[in-house]
Amino acid sequence: MRAATIIRCGQPPVVVSRPAPAPADGMVTVSVTAAPITPLDVLCASGTSYFGSPAVPYVPGVQGVGTLDDGTAVWFPTDAGMRPGDGSMAERVSVPASAVVRLPAGADHRLIAALGLSAVAAWQALTWRGELRPGEQVVVLGGGGVVGQAAIQLARLAGARRVIAACRSVVAQERAHRLGADAVVPLHDTDDVAGLAQRLQDATDGPVDLVLDPLFGIPAAAALRTLRRGGRLVNLGSAAGEVAPLDSATLRSGSLRILGYTNNELSASEKGATMRYLAEHATAGRLVVDHVTVPLADIGAAWTSPATRRVVVVPG
16 A cells, blocks of 8 residues: 655655564554645654654655545544654554544544644633633633634634634634624734733623633733633733743733643543544534645645645545
């Protein structure tokens, strides 16, 4: 079978011929129909992740969508790049039977792959970690990314009365509007905390209850100033910086809560249940994400190209 393979850490994968996975107890073989290239895949393959340098060669891909031998459509996770073993970017992959999630009839494999664990993070950060309640007002930082796109829609599905998105590019701002954001605030390279905080406050309808933050840095510090007394900020990334200029007075005066989130806190059953929930909404047309597909043969170029949309690898 053909498989994308990391030969040396720090270099893009190449497509090579590898033996098809052999059946084993407790495992199932999936014919892969769609596998996203995620930041985690690229980080692990760089050899610089907190998981350590992976043993090479290996097939990357921490998740994917495909069909079982009986034709059942499934989503599945892998530990590729984090632990020994191969991932989803091959024609076939072997995964634990307990890990696969059956998809609804008519599910768009490419869309489900594009949403994947990013949408899981958005939902769990909003509802479990962030304790979102119907009628609350939410700010979504990084509304143009996959997590942000999903969060805008999922906050609505959870009953938020108003959703404000903060995005950098004009394309991302327009996308956030289409996905249902009530207001969109531009992020600028020259932003200062006070200026961005004022723009966010101007877009809100009173104090904010919850901030979903995959950015940190100045955007997080600014969004913190919009929160009501006892409000929550859930951080699940650092795309804008590893350090944020938070001030003690804002934290203390508002009795605010800053919470961290990672999918690694979820059990396999929790991930599976969340994916089923998200797949149902996606199949019903209530959850989308901007994505583009590339054939497996072109994965090397796609791996290193700047992407404004989630890239999904498909057979070909």
